[in-house]
Amino acid sequence: MTSSASPARPVLSLGDRIFSRSAVFAGSMILVTLAAVAIFLIVQSLPAFVATNADASLLPDNFWSYVWPLIFGTVWAAVLALLISLPLAIGIALFISHYAPRKVSAILGYIVDLLAAVPSVVFGLWGIGVLAPATQPVYVWLNEYLGWIPFFGGVVSGTGRTILTAALVLGVMVLPIMTAICREIFLQAPVLHEEAALALGATRWEMIRMAVLPFGRPGIVSAAMLGLGRALGETMAVAMVLSATGLVTFKLLTSENPSTIAANIALSFPEAYGTNVNVLIATGLILFIVTFLVNALARWIVSRRAEFSGAN
Amino acid sequence: MAISVRPVTAGSTLAGNRLPRNAPWLILAACLAVSLALFGLLAAANRSEFSLTGAVLVGLILHMVVTTALSAAIEGRRRAVDRFVTNLVTGAFLLAMVPLVSVAITVVSNGLARFDTEFFSSSMRNVTGEGGGALHAMVGTLLITLAATVISVPLGLLTSIYLVEYGRGKLAKIITFLVDVMTGIPSIVAGLFAYAAFALVLGPGVRMGIIGAVSLSVLMIPVVVRSSEEMLRLVPNELREASYALGVAKWLTIMKVVLPTSIAGITTGIMLAVSRVIGETAPLLITAGFTASMNYNLFNDRMQSLPVYVYTQFANQGNPAFAFLERAWAAALVLILIVMAMNLVARFVAYKFSPKTGR
Numbered sequence: 001m002t003s004s005a006s007p008a009r010p011v012l013s014l015g016d017r018i019f020s021r022s023a024v025f026a027g028s029m030i031l032v033t034l035a036a037v038a039i040f041l042i043v044q045s046l047p048a049f050v051a052t053n054a055d056a057s058l059l060p061d062n063f064w065s066y067v068w069p070l071i072f073g074t075v076w077a078a079v080l081a082l083l084i085s086l087p088l089a090i091g092i093a094l095f096i097s098h099y100a101p102r103k104v105s106a107i108l109g110y111i112v113d114l115l116a117a118v119p120s121v122v123f124g125l126w127g128i129g130v131l132a133p134a135t136q137p138v139y140v141w142l143n144e145y146l147g148w149i150p151f152f153g154g155v156v157s158g159t160g161r162t163i164l165t166a167a168l169v170l171g172v173m174v175l176p177i178m179t180a181i182c183r184e185i186f187l188q189a190p191v192l193h194e195e196a197a198l199a200l201g202a203t204r205w206e207m208i209r210m211a212v213l214p215f216g217r218p219g220i221v222s223a224a225m226l227g228l229g230r231a232l233g234e235t236m237a238v239a240m241v242l243s244a245t246g247l248v249t250f251k252l253l254t255s256e257n258p259s260t261i262a263a264n265i266a267l268s269f270p271e272a273y274g275t276n277v278n279v280l281i282a283t284g285l286i287l288f289i290v291t292f293l294v295n296a297l298a299r300w301i302v303s304r305r306a307e308f309s310g311a312n
Numbered sequence: 313m314a315i316s317v318r319p320v321t322a323g324s325t326l327a328g329n330r331l332p333r334n335a336p337w338l339i340l341a342a343c344l345a346v347s348l349a350l351f352g353l354l355a356a357a358n359r360s361e362f363s364l365t366g367a368v369l370v371g372l373i374l375h376m377v378v379t380t381a382l383s384a385a386i387e388g389r390r391r392a393v394d395r396f397v398t399n400l401v402t403g404a405f406l407l408a409m410v411p412l413v414s415v416a417i418t419v420v421s422n423g424l425a426r427f428d429t430e431f432f433s434s435s436m437r438n439v440t441g442e443g444g445g446a447l448h449a450m451v452g453t454l455l456i457t458l459a460a461t462v463i464s465v466p467l468g469l470l471t472s473i474y475l476v477e478y479g480r481g482k483l484a485k486i487i488t489f490l491v492d493v494m495t496g497i498p499s500i501v502a503g504l505f506a507y508a509a510f511a512l513v514l515g516p517g518v519r520m521g522i523i524g525a526v527s528l529s530v531l532m533i534p535v536v537v538r539s540s541e542e543m544l545r546l547v548p549n550e551l552r553e554a555s556y557a558l559g560v561a562k563w564l565t566i567m568k569v570v571l572p573t574s575i576a577g578i579t580t581g582i583m584l585a586v587s588r589v590i591g592e593t594a595p596l597l598i599t600a601g602f603t604a605s606m607n608y609n610l611f612n613d614r615m616q617s618l619p620v621y622v623y624t625q626f627a628n629q630g631n632p633a634f635a636f637l638e639r640a641w642a643a644a645l646v647l648i649l650i651v652m653a654m655n656l657v658a659r660f661v662a663y664k665f666s667p668k669t670g671r
Binding site: 013020025029030033040095099110118121126128130172205208226234235240265269273274281284288294296298 | 393398402405407411412414415466467469470471478483487494502505508509533534537561566590591602619622623627644
């Protein structure tokens with residue numbers, strides 16, 4: 001099975017052909033899988049877009065009035081989680097890359113990565129069993145003294161199962177990936193710049209502000225986007241911690257919260273039947289599109305720096 | 313940093329005044345002592361409970377304020393800001409340790425109650441109250457994860473070989489980009505995809521272990537591809553060229569030279585990928601469903617898995633409730649132990665069997 005069509009082409013053995021073909025096949029399977037994800041989700045969710053309450057008992061009126069509070073809740077919880085975890089992630093990454101002694105910094109990084117090894121359902125159990133009761137008195141205090149700020153207003157939840165608690169759990173869960181990316185890019189900051197800054201008499205913080213942070217800005221942005229993508233799609237922790245009523249509100253401490261798309265699917269899917277299933281798959285499609293856009297944007301920002309790999 | 317500061321005596325004309333090197337630690341100890349004493353007194357006066365967390369927290373904040381103020385007074389504004397940021401950054405790291413330690417303590421202390429032989433040797437069939445176990449969930453997790461690994465390792469490995477050894481031009485670029493994007497697919501969407509695909513063929517309401525395995529492999533493939541790709545790129549080109557120079561075909565070079573050189577790293581990557589999907593709950597909840605009985609058949613009927621077991625025990629609490637919660641925590645402990653063990657073994661393999669690059 002040797003080809004002799006054109007003399008310029010190298011002669012390939014049978015094994016070579018089979019091997020390279022199967023490699024190409026496997027690579028194309030990635031393409032096919034992603035396309036299949038999109039197509040199957042679209043096909044299964046088409047009936048939902050035109051459905052009314054008569055078709056699917058989940059819908060209050062039409063599809064969009066059902067999905068709007070969910071989209072709001074998803075984005076709101078993810079943004080809150082990001083606000084909590086981004087400053088922390090930058091701080092931890094700086095600590096590991098520029099403050100901690102070199103000998104222990106690898107171990108410290110591994111310890112932060114351990115957070116990523118905890119399954120989300122365990123975080124859910126922890127959030128409801130430990131975090132919610134622990135934060136509830138703090139919420140009461142916030143409401144009493146800072147209640148004039150709209151976010152802290154309203155009637156405080158008695159269980160602590162608020163969107164702020166859910167965002168705290170989400171923030172903890174996205175912390176490892178954001179820290180890993182920030183750490184990687186901070187370590188890549190040009191050492192010559194750092195040493196030049198120190199030689200000119202800059203303190204450590206001035207050196208970081210002048211040499212490390214400007215260099216790491218794209219990395220921080222993409223870390224934030226990837227963290228946002230994770231937070232948008234995180235399911236079980238929110239499903240277990242949040243007491244959701246489907247209300248659209250910015251109040252952080254009440255027991256009436258908007259649910260998130262992912263949590264809503266997990267909670268409603270096991271009992272769903274008929275068109276309800278299509279409705280839930282359609283909300284999943286919307287989640288897929290949103291996270292796809294966020295991730296693609298993050299990867300695009302990373303890929304502008306060719307030598308930096310953001311995946312971890 | 314590498315820079316070392318020579319202690320400068322006060323009054324030197326060359327440099328400003330500096331705090332002694334051990335000053336921050338002394339201030340920290342003093343602040344913690346003051347805060348503990350204050351909280352102790354308050355607790356004694358109000359006859360309320362002594363809050364160690366609060367005392368330590370106040371002590372740390374006090375330390376931050378005192379150090380910054382002292383430094384501003386003696387060393388000037390710039391050094392004060394530097395010390396403030398140092399404290400802030402260290403505080404951020406310590407803060408991140410709080411949930412980790414808290415989760416570890418809670419899971420171990422709550423999970424040990426039912427960490428017994430019955431838990432590992434029986435299912436939940438005909439169990440309504442106390443007793444029962446998670447054997448069916450462990451078997452399910454084992455089978456589903458195994459099936460997901462069987463699907464995703466060949467595909468992921470071949471894809472990474474394509475990207476490293478064959479991939480040129482547009483297709484390789486598109487695949488790299490899509491693998492990156494695939495890493496970010498929410499797990500619940502992967503579950504919905506697998507369900508939607510199988511429901512088109514087998515009709516609605518279908519629940520099987522294999523659907524869960526498919527959804528897990530959607531999550532697992534990109535991780536395998538990324539890690540194997542990284543490892544294959546580490547193989548020095550000289551090895552490949554030496555093999556070609558001896559007249560060995562490309563595929564044999566890959567099989568006999570490239571893969572054996574990088575097998576340790578690839579194994580590590582696969583194990584980390586497995587440990588990532590083994591804790592996934594949401595996709596299994598909607599594809600494999602939940603059950604109380606043993607099921608050894610991936611292609612027939614619902615199949616329980618450990619994460620879903622944790623969730624269902626928590627969500628559908630019966631009477632007495634504590635029995636269900638104890639089982640949930642015990643299963644959570646088993647799950648964390650499995651994930652930790654896989655992580656440790658993976659890192660050990662990477663450390664022990666990694667090729668010596670000679671640099």
